[in-house]
Amino acid sequence: MSQIPVELVKILIALVAVAAFVGLNGLVLVYLERKVAGHIQRRPGPFEVGPHGLLQPLADAVKLIGKQLFTPKNADGFLFWLAPILSFMPVLLLFLPLPFGPKLTGMNLNLGLLLILAFSGLNVLATCLAGWGSNNKYGILGAARAVSQSVAYEIPLLLSVLAIAFQTGSLNLSEVVAGQGSWPWQWNFMVQPLAFIIFFVSALGETNRAPFDLAEAESELTAGFHTEYSGMGFGMFFLAEYANMIVVCSVAVALFLGGWNGPFFDGAWWFLAKVYVLLLVMIWLRWTFPRVRFDQLLNLNWKWLMPLALLNLLITAFVTKLS
Amino acid sequence: MAEENILTTGGHHIEEGLVHLQLAEDAMDICRSMSLWPMTFGLACCAIEMMACGMARFDMARYGAEVFRPSARQADLMIVAGTVTKKMAPAVVRLYEQMPAPKWVMALGNCAISGGPFKFKNQYGIIEGVDKLIPVDVFVPGCPPRPEALLEGLFEIQQKVSGKRWWPVPEALQKEKF
Numbered sequence A: 001m002s003q004i005p006v007e008l009v010k011i012l013i014a015l016v017a018v019a020a021f022v023g024l025n026g027l028v029l030v031y032l033e034r035k036v037a038g039h040i041q042r043r044p045g046p047f048e049v050g051p052h053g054l055l056q057p058l059a060d061a062v063k064l065i066g067k068q069l070f071t072p073k074n075a076d077g078f079l080f081w082l083a084p085i086l087s088f089m090p091v092l093l094l095f096l097p098l099p100f101g102p103k104l105t106g107m108n109l110n111l112g113l114l115l116i117l118a119f120s121g122l123n124v125l126a127t128c129l130a131g132w133g134s135n136n137k138y139g140i141l142g143a144a145r146a147v148s149q150s151v152a153y154e155i156p157l158l159l160s161v162l163a164i165a166f167q168t169g170s171l172n173l174s175e176v177v178a179g180q181g182s183w184p185w186q187w188n189f190m191v192q193p194l195a196f197i198i199f200f201v202s203a204l205g206e207t208n209r210a211p212f213d214l215a216e217a218e219s220e221l222t223a224g225f226h227t228e229y230s231g232m233g234f235g236m237f238f239l240a241e242y243a244n245m246i247v248v249c250s251v252a253v254a255l256f257l258g259g260w261n262g263p264f265f266d267g268a269w270w271f272l273a274k275v276y277v278l279l280l281v282m283i284w285l286r287w288t289f290p291r292v293r294f295d296q297l298l299n300l301n302w303k304w305l306m307p308l309a310l311l312n313l314l315i316t317a318f319v320t321k322l323s
Numbered sequence B: 001m002a003e004e005n006i007l008t009t010g011g012h013h014i015e016e017g018l019v020h021l022q023l024a025e026d027a028m029d030i031c032r033s034m035s036l037w038p039m040t041f042g043l044a045c046c047a048i049e050m051m052a053c054g055m056a057r058f059d060m061a062r063y064g065a066e067v068f069r070p071s072a073r074q075a076d077l078m079i080v081a082g083t084v085t086k087k088m089a090p091a092v093v094r095l096y097e098q099m100p101a102p103k104w105v106m107a108l109g110n111c112a113i114s115g116g117p118f119k120f121k122n123q124y125g126i127i128e129g130v131d132k133l134i135p136v137d138v139f140v141p142g143c144p145p146r147p148e149a150l151l152e153g154l155f156e157i158q159q160k161v162s163g164k165r166w167w168p169v170p171e172a173l174q175k176e177k178f
């Protein structure tokens, strides 16, 4: 019998833990989203299903599992069902290099940041396949939008991340976090406020969240790329969206907001608390801003975010070289 | 002109399950009844009442039914809110057939029930009752029905799905019905 490598077992355990984490947080986020939406519109939101509507996401999940699965006529069956799986599976991988706590990392990689940036691109492919495979005009329009949007917003995102990488000289998320202090004024976002803002705005664009949710714009494209998906196919896209939100917020926290560093007690709770604050900001933005037009979306990116990110990068490089 | 000439009526086809587990099916039914997502779909003035139902004062979200899905593939409940004209009828049938099973239909308002104020001798424009086209689960009368009535209709469907009335019956109804 050959030995099972320890590293493999570790990765497997981490993956299972991550899957549980994503599932749990997906439920919590669905609840939060609907509750926050309700309160923003001066209504209670889900209230009667379980105490304060706590069981609502569970009921939704079970119902989605129990719905009929449906492949449209003339759709490409293989691509059609590959897409939801492809959108969800890579997300699990994205959680591995995230430093949740001083010791709590799935895989301590030297190029962790690069891994996240590389694999998050698969989500666009899944969106594209979903739109293409479902043989639906709204689907294909949504997919086309998603691709041009993601391609555009990836660049300022990368540039703002690069500024931090220049400054700290590392692509290892744990090291970046360890380089920041416990108090808010010792965190990277004090040194790089512009990069933080650019990162957050482009992250909204990357995850297809409102006000940039043009890929599924309900008022014009029915439901965009997932128009034809019923039941769990739709559920997978949903779950992937929430998981992606958690990933970008975690990266933002690790890079800019001190990760697990916090006043008095360092640890995973600070990380989670900060991630949830950012997630709440995302939900808040979604329910208070109208959707932008497509030309506005691209103008904002190419005319503002891109040049600013470049400028920021140049200044960072210059200052790093000098000091 | 008879409706049969221009329209095919919508069907509802579910295959029987291979295994039946009573407990699991009951749990499933409760979950289904607690998350009835309606379709974003309004035909006439009754749709305004339906919108009011999602807003602050009446808030269908309390019962988990505020997720109006624009795509028929993700909806569970079709609220036929308004007058079904003969022009619109094929679209209604098609939307119904696009919804994946299990699905339910609520006919909201007199128009959807029987043609309402537009029903008169020799009228040629509307379908007199949406139940001529698709199977309807609950009829909610009124012109337009108040949002409370729509909520009551929703509870009625929940009862139909899970076999139990979940919320207290309002006093006015208690005298009438029970």
Ligand code: SF4
Pocket (backbone or CB within 6 Å): B044, B045, B046, B047, B081, B082, B083, B108, B109, B110, B111, B112, B116, B117, B142, B143, B144, B145
């Ligand atoms: S029932 Fe009355 S309120 Fe409703 S659609 Fe018909 S005319 Fe309008």
